[in-house]
Each structure stands twice: as C-alpha cells, then as structure tokens.
Amino acid sequence: MSQSMLAMFDGDFADILGDAAxxxxxxxxxxxGVEPRGPKRREIxxxxxxxxxxxxxxxxxxxxVISRRPMLALRQAEIYAVLGRGLTKRDHIVVRGITxxxxxxxxxxxxxxxxxxxxxxx
Numbered sequence: 001m002s003q004s005m006l007a008m009f010d011g012d013f014a015d016i017l018g019d020a021a022x023x024x025x026x027x028x029x030x031x032x033g034v035e036p037r038g039p040k041r042r043e044i045x046x047x048x049x050x051x052x053x054x055x056x057x058x059x060x061x062x063x064x065v066i067s068r069r070p071m072l073a074l075r076q077a078e079i080y081a082v083l084g085r086g087l088t089k090r091d092h093i094v095v096r097g098i099t100x101x102x103x104x105x106x107x108x109x110x111x112x113x114x115x116x117x118x119x120x121x122x
Contacts (some may be wrong), residue, residue, distance in 0.1 A: 023049050025095075027072065031083060032090030043094075044082050048115075049073040050095050070100060070117040076107060087115060 029044040051071045072093060079087060087105040093115070094100070100117035107113050 025050060028094040029079075029082070030092035030094065030099075032088050046074060046078060046082070048095075070095070070119070072100075072115045072117060074113050074115060076111055076113045079113065087113070092120065093117065 024047045027046050027048050027050070029046050031042055031044065049072070051073075053069045053071050072095065076086075086107075087102045089102055091102045092099055093102065095117075099120040101120050102115055103118045104116040105113050106116070
C-alpha cells in the first residue's frame with residue numbers, strides 16, 4: 001500500500017517534532033477569545049520549531065538594518081485536532097516564556113504551517 005507524498009511529509013514532520021533530541025520544543029497555544037494572562041486562560045501544549053529569522057531591510061538609507069522575525073513551525077493536523085480550525089490573529093502562543101500573537105499562519109503545502117509571530121507587550 002503506497003502513501004501519498006503529503007502523508008509521508010506529514011509523518012516525517014511528526015517524527016521530527018516528537019524527537020526529544022531534535023530541534024522541536026514545547027510551546028503553549030492560547031486560543032482566541034481567552035485573556036492571555038487571565039485566570040481562565042486555556043493552555044494547549046504543542047511541539048514546534050522556533051526560529052528568530054533574520055532579514056536585512058533597506059529602509060532607503062545608506063545603512064542596512066537587520067530585522068528579526070520570530071517564526072514557529074507547527075504541524076497543521078495537530079492544530080486542527082486540538083482547535084477544530086486553523087490559527088487566527090487572535091490566538092496567542094507562549095514560546096520560551098514569551099507570549100506572542102499569531103500574525104500570519106502560512107500553510108507550507110506539506111502538512112506544516114509557518115507562523116509569523118508578534119511579541120505581546122507585557
């Protein structure tokens with residue numbers, strides 16, 4: 001019985017996220033409509049790969065600026081399993097003790113989703 005290419009990629013990604021010695025780490029998803037710091041906060045544990053991607057930005061001047069953009073790679077099937085929907089801009093994610101708001105969730109076409117994050121002011 002052959003698997004589809006998408007199923008193979010999704011299985012590989014699940015293995016990477018489940019490997020304790022791999023690049024994945026524990027994060028907390030705080031679904032929309034829940035106060036990020038309130039007593040009724042619902043926390044859903046997930047595993048993801050966090051990265052502070054750097055990008056050189058030229059604001060039109062002589063000096064280039066390096067911009068850091070926090071990103072998180074998650075498994076799309078896992079998000080749908082716990083939420084019954086995709087991520088929205090109202091969702092929050094806690095990574096390494098810092099709370100971020102989902103800015104842009106972008107499915108990668110292979111069963112994962114790359115999530116651009118914005119840090120929530122404390």
